[in-house]
Amino acid sequence: MLDIIRENWVLLLIGNYPHGPVGGLVGTLLLASVSLLIALPCSVAMAMARNSHSRILRGGVTSIVWLMRGTPLLMVVFWSNYLVPLLLGWPVGPFWVMFVALVVYESAYLSEVVRAGINALPRGQSEAARALGLPESVTMFTIILPQALYNSFPALLTQFVSIIKETSLGFVIGVHEFTYSAAVINANLLVRPVEIFSILALTYFIICFSFASAARWVERRIRRNRGLSAQ
Amino acid sequence: MRRAILAAVAAILGLGAAIFLFAPEPSDTLQQVRSRGTLICGVSSSIKPFGYLDPASRELVGYDVDFCRAVAEHIGVRAQPMAVSVEQRIPELNAGRIDLLVSVLGWTPERARQIDYSHSYFVSRQVVIVPHGSDIRDLAELANRRVSAAKGSTGEQYLRVKVPGAAVLTFQDAPSAFLAFEQGKVDAMVLSDLAAMQLRQESGSDFATIRQPIAIETWGLGVRKGEKALLHQVNAALTEMEVKGQAEAIFTKWFGPGTEFAQSRTFKVQPIANGDQAAEQTDGTLLDLLKAPYPGWLWQGFLTTLHLTGLSWVLAFAIAMLLTGLRMSRVVPLQWFVSTYVEFSRNIPLLVQVMFWYFAMPSLLPDGAQLWLQNHNSEFVLATCALGFCLAGYFAESIRSGIRAIPNGQEEAARALGFGGVKTLRFIIIPQAIRLSLPPLMNNTLLLFQNSSIALAIGVHELMYQTRAIENETYRTVAIFALATLMYFSVSLLLMFQAARVERRLAKR
Amino acid sequence: MITLEHVEKHFGALHALKDISGQIVQGEVAVLCGPSGSGKSTLIRTINRLEEIDGGRIIVAGQDIHEKSLDLNAFRERVGFVFQQFNLFPHLSVLDNITLAPRKLRKVPKAEAEEKALLLLDRVGLREKASAFPTSLSGGQSQRVAIARSLAMSPEVMLFDEPTSALDPEMVSEVLAVMTELAQEGMTMVCVTHEMGFARSVADTVWFLEAGRVEAQLSSEEFFESGNNPRIRAFMAHVGRSQ
Numbered sequence: 001m002l003d004i005i006r007e008n009w010v011l012l013l014i015g016n017y018p019h020g021p022v023g024g025l026v027g028t029l030l031l032a033s034v035s036l037l038i039a040l041p042c043s044v045a046m047a048m049a050r051n052s053h054s055r056i057l058r059g060g061v062t063s064i065v066w067l068m069r070g071t072p073l074l075m076v077v078f079w080s081n082y083l084v085p086l087l088l089g090w091p092v093g094p095f096w097v098m099f100v101a102l103v104v105y106e107s108a109y110l111s112e113v114v115r116a117g118i119n120a121l122p123r124g125q126s127e128a129a130r131a132l133g134l135p136e137s138v139t140m141f142t143i144i145l146p147q148a149l150y151n152s153f154p155a156l157l158t159q160f161v162s163i164i165k166e167t168s169l170g171f172v173i174g175v176h177e178f179t180y181s182a183a184v185i186n187a188n189l190l191v192r193p194v195e196i197f198s199i200l201a202l203t204y205f206i207i208c209f210s211f212a213s214a215a216r217w218v219e220r221r222i223r224r225n226r227g228l229s230a231q
Numbered sequence: 232m233r234r235a236i237l238a239a240v241a242a243i244l245g246l247g248a249a250i251f252l253f254a255p256e257p258s259d260t261l262q263q264v265r266s267r268g269t270l271i272c273g274v275s276s277s278i279k280p281f282g283y284l285d286p287a288s289r290e291l292v293g294y295d296v297d298f299c300r301a302v303a304e305h306i307g308v309r310a311q312p313m314a315v316s317v318e319q320r321i322p323e324l325n326a327g328r329i330d331l332l333v334s335v336l337g338w339t340p341e342r343a344r345q346i347d348y349s350h351s352y353f354v355s356r357q358v359v360i361v362p363h364g365s366d367i368r369d370l371a372e373l374a375n376r377r378v379s380a381a382k383g384s385t386g387e388q389y390l391r392v393k394v395p396g397a398a399v400l401t402f403q404d405a406p407s408a409f410l411a412f413e414q415g416k417v418d419a420m421v422l423s424d425l426a427a428m429q430l431r432q433e434s435g436s437d438f439a440t441i442r443q444p445i446a447i448e449t450w451g452l453g454v455r456k457g458e459k460a461l462l463h464q465v466n467a468a469l470t471e472m473e474v475k476g477q478a479e480a481i482f483t484k485w486f487g488p489g490t491e492f493a494q495s496r497t498f499k500v501q502p503i504a505n506g507d508q509a510a511e512q513t514d515g516t517l518l519d520l521l522k523a524p525y526p527g528w529l530w531q532g533f534l535t536t537l538h539l540t541g542l543s544w545v546l547a548f549a550i551a552m553l554l555t556g557l558r559m560s561r562v563v564p565l566q567w568f569v570s571t572y573v574e575f576s577r578n579i580p581l582l583v584q585v586m587f588w589y590f591a592m593p594s595l596l597p598d599g600a601q602l603w604l605q606n607h608n609s610e611f612v613l614a615t616c617a618l619g620f621c622l623a624g625y626f627a628e629s630i631r632s633g634i635r636a637i638p639n640g641q642e643e644a645a646r647a648l649g650f651g652g653v654k655t656l657r658f659i660i661i662p663q664a665i666r667l668s669l670p671p672l673m674n675n676t677l678l679l680f681q682n683s684s685i686a687l688a689i690g691v692h693e694l695m696y697q698t699r700a701i702e703n704e705t706y707r708t709v710a711i712f713a714l715a716t717l718m719y720f721s722v723s724l725l726l727m728f729q730a731a732r733v734e735r736r737l738a739k740r
Numbered sequence: 741m742i743t744l745e746h747v748e749k750h751f752g753a754l755h756a757l758k759d760i761s762g763q764i765v766q767g768e769v770a771v772l773c774g775p776s777g778s779g780k781s782t783l784i785r786t787i788n789r790l791e792e793i794d795g796g797r798i799i800v801a802g803q804d805i806h807e808k809s810l811d812l813n814a815f816r817e818r819v820g821f822v823f824q825q826f827n828l829f830p831h832l833s834v835l836d837n838i839t840l841a842p843r844k845l846r847k848v849p850k851a852e853a854e855e856k857a858l859l860l861l862d863r864v865g866l867r868e869k870a871s872a873f874p875t876s877l878s879g880g881q882s883q884r885v886a887i888a889r890s891l892a893m894s895p896e897v898m899l900f901d902e903p904t905s906a907l908d909p910e911m912v913s914e915v916l917a918v919m920t921e922l923a924q925e926g927m928t929m930v931c932v933t934h935e936m937g938f939a940r941s942v943a944d945t946v947w948f949l950e951a952g953r954v955e956a957q958l959s960s961e962e963f964f965e966s967g968n969n970p971r972i973r974a975f976m977a978h979v980g981r982s983q
Contacts, residue, residue: 007286008286010289011284011286011289015289016284016289016290016291017289019288019289019290019291020291020313020314059238060238062238063236063238063239063242064239064242066236066239066724066727067239067242067243067720069677069723069727070239070719070720070723070724070727071681071716071719071720071723072681072682072684072695072719073681074684074685074687074695075684075695075712075715075716075719078695078698078699078712079712079716081322082322082326082708082709082712085326085327085328086326090327091326091327091328091329092328093328122825122827124823124825124826124827125827125829127790127823127827128821128823128827128828128829128886129829130790130816131788131790131816131819131820131821131823131890132816132817132821132840132841132845132889132890132893133813133814133815133816133817133841133845133893134813134840134841134844134845135813138844138845142840142844143829146831147829147830147831150831161578164580165578165579165580165581166580167580168580168582168583169580169582169685171582171688172582172687172688173319174314174315174316174319176314179580179582179583179586183277184276184277184284185286186406186407186410186590187277187283187406187407188277188283188284188286191410191413191434191435191436193410193590193591193594194591194594194595197583197586197587197590197591198587198591200583200586200587201579201583201584201587204578204579204580204583205574205575205578205579208577208578208579209574209578212574212577212578225875
């Protein structure tokens with residue numbers, strides 16, 4: 001097992017960069033981070049749209065969320081693989097295809113997280129803001145969202161773990177991420193799948209478990225803070 | 232809510248209809264290549280010695296890559312080889328992500344309808360290999376046997392035509408297909424004679440080759456349909472390479488004496504026979520999808536998805552019950568085991584778990600179990616195990632959260648009334664725990680149903696796999712995707728409604 | 741200052757406010773009391789339109805607050821409101837809680853807003869808590885900050901919705917002291933409260949509500965000497981017992 005790592009660690013870490021796109025573990029983390037970074041503002045906008053007064057906006061966003069919740073991510077990936085280059089009119093690499101699929105899919109899921117955070121705030125918060133004469137937009141951006149995002153931070157971290165795991169599906173459309181690197185090594189060595197897939201699984205585990213544990217730690221802290229405020 | 236669902240369904244159908252109006256506009260790729268200064272070639276990344284990643288330099292090298300470089304040089308631009316999978320290479324070309332396919336691409340009439348071929352640059356024999364001592368001696372005996380092939384390869388297509396009775400199992404690439412062959416999951420494998428030669432050397436294992444080749448195929452470089460200028464340039468380059476001996480030199484470098492193959496070249500660059508005739512055939516229509524065998528494929532895929540979901544659900548629930556029992560045992564090492572199990576199942580991508588079960592697990596099993604797997608649709612069984620064992624972790628967590636949500640006072644009250652430990656569990660705790668964990672369990676079930684699609688990666692013929700297979704044959708991407716999305720969405724919707732109903736009923740109590 | 745004319749309010753089948761009329765003049769301190777569910781909290785929330793009404797009119801400082809042309813937020817700046825649950829913003833410091841509205845709405849420069857906030861904190865006796873966060877405050881301190889937050893907009897009227905009901909008994913007096921001081925300075929105040937001691941010593945008028953109707957609208961002296969109304973007597977006996 002160690003000799004596989006020793007001989008292939010660069011490939012596992014960064015793929016065949018600089019002769020190709022950044023791949024390997026770095027590719028996985030890059031894809032996951034960029035996707036979260038873009039999906040988050042989208043999800044906040046969607047969560048706000050679902051609480052808005054316009055029925056069309058509300059209905060439209062609600063259908064998107066339901067559609068995403070009812071469709072396997074793999075289906076979204078294949079759609080994206082076909083549609084994104086067609087709609088843009090220029091060729092798009094698999095990395096960005098996967099990025100679009102993850103952003104669309106995760107925005108829907110994250111918007112549920114953010115919405116839950118908004119709805120979990122005591123009604124008194126928005127009432128107090130209204131009683132002070134604060135307009136809706138100021139109330140949203142200075143009172144509601146900061147608290148909702150802070151409170152749902154652990155849930156967001158948990159969702160980041162999901163995104164890391166989901167990037168592995170990029171393998172199916174040829175994204176040069178971590179699973180792809182392992183598959184390439186497997187194709188080279190042919191007869192040592194147990195070791196290669198163990199390395200793959202363990203590495204994913206270490207990364208995802210660290211983030212999941214961090215999420216739990218943050219959640220305990222936030223809950224403690226809230227406990228004080230209930231006094 | 233009902234309106235939102237209607238809108239969602241309308242969106243799927245509307246998207247489908249809208250995309251029909253789009254058609255990729257024709258463009259002159261040669262001009263783009265010249266102004267860009269690079270020629271992007273799609274090459275394989277895992278097929279030695281045509282296109283593969285050299286582990287030392289992590290660069291793509293091989294016979295195909297050298298042809299790519301030579302053609303680029305002839306045009307006067309830089310070559311940029313890009314890895315494409317066998318299955319994705321034609322879609323990638325047609326999507327415009329690459330300019331030229333130099334990717335072990337044999338000529339077939341079906342492919343010639345989708346892309347244009349250059350002159351031939353390689354000739355390969357497709358053969359069938361079987362384990363030593365196999366009772367299969369000629370092609371006819373492959374009927375009703377399991378044969379592996381790389382997804383979308385010519386071998387697969389010829390096999391379907393020549394031996395319609397054979398059960399073809401396709402894999403992401405040739406090495407995966409060979410691994411399945413070596414692990415005895417299939418009775419035979421179809422591949423090129425060169426690949427067979429090379430796999431024999433690399434793996435150190437031995438196997439027999441059926442003498443009669445399944446096909447002799449001519450390979451060409453592929454360009455998008457209608458790219459006359461580029462095709463002309465490519466053909467001119469190939470002809471010049473033949474005349475100057477460069478083509479011969481590349482062959483000798485990879486296959487000649489001194490290589491593991493020690494072959495001599497028996498072909499020359501020349502126009503592919505029948506090449507133009509097939510190009511005249513017209514595109515199919517949308518109605519093609521309704522023709523046999525496609526509706527049957529889709530329906531069969533749908534049923535497989537439901538079976539896969541159902542069986543792995545039962546497995547997951549049983550394991551989750553066991554885990555819950557262990558967790559409540561108050562024996563510390565057992566509790567540790569359960570926590571570790573849950574963390575592993577939740578923090579490793581399901582795809583990786585599925586691949587581990589499929590490629591690695593069988594070799595860890597005793598011989599008897601391996602044998603049983605070979606004879607019992609191993610990819611379906613292993614996918615069920617992977618899904619079941621993974622979801623068991625999620626189920627166990629849901630049940631635990633249900634138990635934890637019961638107020639402490641409940642147990643105290645039961646004790647105060649005189650219930651004993653077991654009776655408290657049986658009459659007070661468990662009924663409440665099940666009710667409280669029902670909503671998360673429903674969500675987990677939805678997750679399980681949708682994630683069963685990941686089984687496509689190991690060749691289970693479930694809905695997503697069949698969808699892709701039909702897409703590959705008909706190129707009616709939008710229609711077939713919309714149909715599959717609708718099928719997934721309908722079942723998900725049923726599950727989501729059920730979950731919402733359960734939650735409402737619980738809220739009332 | 742505040743005029744109510746035939747105010748009606750329904751919550752579905754529940755008729756919460758029935759034909760309520762009355763007047764509160766500048767500088768007056770009015771206490772709304774009555775048994776729980778009598779509609780007093782609903783009534784005070786209608787005065788700054790946290791609840792919409794179904795009929796009648798409410799005029800505050802000469803302004804019909806249900807007129808279409810009314811800028812509701814600008815109107816609310818002129819009316820302070822103190823909640824039973826304080827509703828401080830937990831992610832902002834005490835100082836930021838107080839300066840938020842002046843800075844966002846009146847574009848008061850930071851330094852100026854903070855200077856005024858510190859003066860207000862002086863008045864409620866909490867200057868040393870300026871940089872603390874709401875989670876670290878006791879209930880009485882939180883409510884005093886909430887009062888300071890309302891005062892920061894220099895309102896013409898202050899509305900108090902059971903400001904002491906969520907507090908531990910020993911903290912009630914510190915909040916009442918602030919309110920008493922405010923009354924003595926001439927602030928127009930409407931308070932929903934069960935603190936009859938406060939009503940007796942500070943209030944000018946007492947409104948007694950029952951089942952959504954104003955049963956009695958009396959001056960403070962009249963109210964506490966009106967032994968002849970059996971409902972008030974019953975209510976007073978009940979409140980007296982529970983304290």
